[in-house]
Amino acid sequence: MPKRNRTPEPGSDFPPSLSNPALQALSAAGYVRLDQLTKVREADVLKLHGMGPKGIDMLRRALADKGWTFAG
Numbered sequence: 001m002p003k004r005n006r007t008p009e010p011g012s013d014f015p016p017s018l019s020n021p022a023l024q025a026l027s028a029a030g031y032v033r034l035d036q037l038t039k040v041r042e043a044d045v046l047k048l049h050g051m052g053p054k055g056i057d058m059l060r061r062a063l064a065d066k067g068w069t070f071a072g
Contacts, residue, residue: 015058021050022058034062042070 012032014023025048031037037045037059046056063069 013062015062018055018058019050019052022052022055025050025055034059034066034068037063037070038068040071045070 013034014026014032018026026032026045029048031040031045042056042060045051045059046053060070
């Protein structure tokens with residue numbers, strides 16, 4: 001049976017195509033919305049278990065679509 005991507009938490013605006021491990025990593029760290037990521041450095045999100053370069057790129061693009069970035 002093929003694995004299906006988990007949907008983001010209710011109220012989340014994370015990209016729906018983000019992988020299950022990336023969604024779980026963000027959720028476990030307490031992040032459920034993109035605006036929360038504007039207060040954290042990209043390098044710190046990348047350190048989360050389950051988050052990889054592809055997930056970071058997707059988040060970076062989603063932030064940019066809203067005119068936001070990871071914290072400096």
